[in-house]
Amino acid sequence: MATTESKTGTVDPGLLDDLVARNLVQDTTDRGALAERLKAGPVTVYYGVDPTAPSLHVGNLIGLLTLKRFQMAGHRPLPLAGGATGMIGDPSGRSSERNLLDDDALAGNLAGIVPLLQQFLDFDGVDNAAKLLDNRAWTVSTSVLEFLRDVGKHVTVNQMVAKESVKARMAGEDGISFTEFSYMLLQANDFAWLFENEGCEMQVGGSDQWGNISLGVDLVRRRTGEKAFALTWPLLLQKDGTKYGKTAGGETIWLTADLLSPYRFYQAWMQVDDDELRKLLLWLTFQPVGDIDGIVADHMAAPHERKGQRLLASELTELVHGLDATNSAIEASSVVFGGSVDEIQQSTFEMLANELPTATLDRSQLDQQNNLGSLLVKGDVVASKSEAARMLKQNGISINGQKVAPDGLLSRSDLRHDRFCLVRKGKKQVYLFHFAD
């Protein structure tokens, strides 16, 4: 039962309107009732993530930010790690059967995502403190008979078969296993359990979760006769209609530094299209909706300054990786993209050594006649001496931001901090030379 105490406290009555203005609302259950409920007092709301990978990506970020928006508005967020559901695999949006995760993989994935679930929300010191849950807590101990009685009895197979995710798989050649078919029951059961034990009245998720979430709403109503709420946001799609979440180089935009460095994360957002800026600022930042049009207009007045991208990239990087990492990502970016190399700290060069193709070269080759060609080959900047000669002849090589002449040489005075030197081939390719003794 939802406890009456949870309805005390003040909430920001503008939350739902803000989400709508940000285009973060795809579907909701009974919109009028939801709006009233959200204004009436704190609501406990949950968002679940299955540990199918060792980290989270941009798609999950919207979920976490949404929980944070709810918390900032005075509501109580429950981030849920799907330790149980993750074992089964959600068929939504999948064309083929998932591989079941073994215990080790599951534990490893959980270890990666739990810190992220904790990172964005306040867990202490506030009335509406967040609480981290894992659905194994109430799923593992449930017997098959209990499950069939308490969950299965309330749901018809007709209803389950009608879900898009199931229909698609039943039409396909490989079918769908009973295990994955059951996934939606587990998720519905989660919602019902949280409703009964945590006073959780609302679930949020991506629009691909609508089927599973609404089944949970139905289960709550059938089991308790009470009303639960659901809200989904549109999937984050790029202009070309594919799911968002890859860098320009094709890497997944993970939220942990081990898998995608803060510098690359920052760059991923620096490189978004002008056309996408407004949408991304609305979805992924806490900039007030009223300010965003101004920000975008300001950006479009001088698009080459990339003000919009800078704001998006720095706010998101700071949120995910913290202020220090953001500042070094910004400094590293200024080195790589045209800024001067002279004022750069040693620590930034050291960081760049992890981001750029870096060659460790022998100091003894410095100051020798025509050493540039062979150094470019040794440093893997070019594949052959012929190519080196060609590049130099075509004015394609610059050292520390300065174009070099074909017969130029690399000398000790070109090193920064007595060991680093930045080599650019053309405009896009940047290499770091590190001279050791």
Next chain:
RNA sequence: GGGUCGGUGCCCGAGUGGCCAAAGGGAGCGGACUGUAAAUCCGCCGGUUACGCCUACGUAGGUUCGAAUCCUACCCGGCCCA
């Protein structure tokens, strides 16, 4: 198994004895322009101890002053017949 056509540089594709490191196109790269965008234009696009030499036209031999081009065998692919 028989016949037939074919295997060329990152990809497609011309080239049937010297003028072939091999046309043309695509991709890629550099330059100009530019916003860490797109388009456009110009240039480059086997290696090297650079007007020479080496390596390369399925593989291995052979003919010839000279072979991607002719001959032989083999390997692989398409098509037709059994």
